[in-house]
Amino acid sequence: MQQNIKKRLDEINRNGLHLETGALIDQSFENYKKIALMAGLAFLILAIIITVFLVGGVSVFYGLEQYVQDFSHLEQNGLSRNFIIISALVNTAIAAFTAPFSAGIIKMSSNADNNREFSVGTAFEYYKSTKFVPVFTASLIIALTSALIGALLQLLNMNFVGTFVSMIISFLTCLTLPLLILGNLSVKDAIINSITLVNKAPLTIFLALIVAGIGAIIGIIAFCLGVFFTIPYIYCMHYTIYKNIFGSDENEIEEIGRYESN
Numbered sequence: 391m392q393q394n395i396k397k398r399l400d401e402i403n404r405n406g407l408h409l410e411t412g413a414l415i416d417q418s419f420e421n422y423k424k425i426a427l428m429a430g431l432a433f434l435i436l437a438i439i440i441t442v443f444l445v446g447g448v449s450v451f452y453g454l455e456q457y458v459q460d461f462s463h464l465e466q467n468g469l470s471r472n473f474i475i476i477s478a479l480v481n482t483a484i485a486a487f488t489a490p491f492s493a494g495i496i497k498m499s500s501n502a503d504n505n506r507e508f509s510v511g512t513a514f515e516y517y518k519s520t521k522f523v524p525v526f527t528a529s530l531i532i533a534l535t536s537a538l539i540g541a542l543l544q545l546l547n548m549n550f551v552g553t554f555v556s557m558i559i560s561f562l563t564c565l566t567l568p569l570l571i572l573g574n575l576s577v578k579d580a581i582i583n584s585i586t587l588v589n590k591a592p593l594t595i596f597l598a599l600i601v602a603g604i605g606a607i608i609g610i611i612a613f614c615l616g617v618f619f620t621i622p623y624i625y626c627m628h629y630t631i632y633k634n635i636f637g638s639d640e641n642e643i644e645e646i647g648r649y650e651s652n
Contacts, residue, residue: 399587402587403586407591409631411594414627415598418630422499428508432494433621440488478541479537489525490516490521490525491513497516498512498622499622503638525571528581531581543555562585565580569584599627602627607620
């Protein structure tokens with residue numbers, strides 16, 4: 391599989407990348423309908439786990455009352471340098487530790503698309519997989535880079551620029567997880583090739599991700615808990631973009647390459 395992925399990457403570098411936004415939206419939504427319930431339940435479980443750990447951590451190491459007082463003080467007097475740095479580090483840690491879960495949702499999308507079995511447990515399988523280290527490492531690198539740049543710009547009172555830069559980094563690296571878990575690339579190759587691939591068809595991929603983002607937000611508008619069942623659509627889109635570039639198996643990769651070279 392890895393050799394076919396690299397062969398396909400060479401073809402893309404020579405011939406370019408051709409994707410259709412409409413096809414990405416249609417395919418991702420069809421796949422999303424297959425995993426919506428299971429993935430939504432998995433997200434709900436993850437949210438409960440994170441909430442318990444965060445509340446427990448604040449209670450043990452800081453004290454809930456003290457935290458509320460300090461947070462109120464921050465709202466009145468602005469964010470301190472220490473708070474910005476600590477927030478950046480906490481956000482990085484959360485992103486890195488939840489990355490295997492995101493990978494699991496992408497795997498769930500792949501299984502559903504290929505008519506393989508999947509369950510709520512599929513979302514958590516990378517926590518005990520050999521892929522945990524590369525998934526965690528890649529996400530840590532991306533999240534830390536984004537958080538540090540964002541924190542620096544925030545300290546310079548350039549909050550909007552910091553947010554924009556973080557969004558650009560997330561956009562360019564959106565294919566990193568699929569390339570790691572489905573393409574079996576190394577951390578370095580997955581990040582670099584994600585950036586390269588997105589730059590080959592930026593507008594198409596951007597529009598597809600915007601639609602996925604809007605689809606996820608609908609869950610908040612419809613009903614608060616509904617967001618847990620609509621967020622998975624974003625990861626379905628990540629998988630669908632990957633699938634339309636590389637196919638869902640080795641034979642498809644070769645077929646796509648032959649089709650685009652004709």
